[in-house]
Amino acid sequence: MDDPDQQRAVPTAFAPPPPLWKYFTRENVDKLNEIKNEASKKGNGQPDRTKQWSGEELRALDVPPTLRFLVPPEAPKGEYSVFGELQSLSTTLPSLKDQDIEQLYPEPGADPNQNPADPPQPLNHAYYLLKISKSLLLNFLEFVGILSESPEQFEPKVNDLRNMFINAHHLLNVYRPHQARESLIMMMEEQLRRTKDEIKQMDKIKTDIEGALEELQTEGNRITSADQLANGNSQSDISSQKAEDARLVWELLEKEN
Incomplete structure (x- = not known):
């Protein structure tokens, strides 16, 4: 009989990622790019950086085992079973x-x-x-x-x-391929629209911040001028003027917020 006081293990909602994700580092990506540049050297000894590598060409490269995970694997072939019914992996519609x-x-x-x-x-x-x-x-x-x-x-x-x-x-x-293309176009257009809206919002915030900084700079210059004019006044008058200037600055900051 199980101990009622024993804490039960809570299963995870999703399976953990495969351990091969650890190989996707900037260092390994740079090493793979070096191998690709070395393999694409032309007759003058310069690598062809504009070459578009296919999956088959990448799999043909001689790379270390730690970099093999960065190469896209070959597409699976054959069939798989779903609820006892065999399904083909071919994307061609019979x-x-x-x-x-x-x-x-x-x-x-x-x-x-x-x-x-x-x-x-x-x-x-x-x-x-x-x-x-x-x-x-x-x-x-x-x-x-x-x-x-x-x-x-x-x-x-x-x-x-x-x-x-x-x-x-x-x-x-x-009709599914056409539907998939149209859906992808709509998603990309929506993403572009959101990005443009975010850029406009950032530009607006930037303009507001620049305006607030200009007002603060103008107010700071006025405070400095007032302090210079108040050198002959009494110490109590100077303190009162500084307090009033500080209050005005805080009011400007609160207005922007």
């Missing part, structure tokens, strides 16, 4: 024909309604998605009618509905 599924829309650039003399046009995803959606609604109504009259003949209509859903889903997946 076609419906490869999956033995009837394709209800033409291939990109092969629109039958297009004039053969015209240059090929990209596939209008929205148009064919709308057509499939309307066909789904019509076929569902037909499916309900079949169930009400001859329920045993449901299978062909179910296969038609299934094929339409697969085609609609495949059309959406074909």
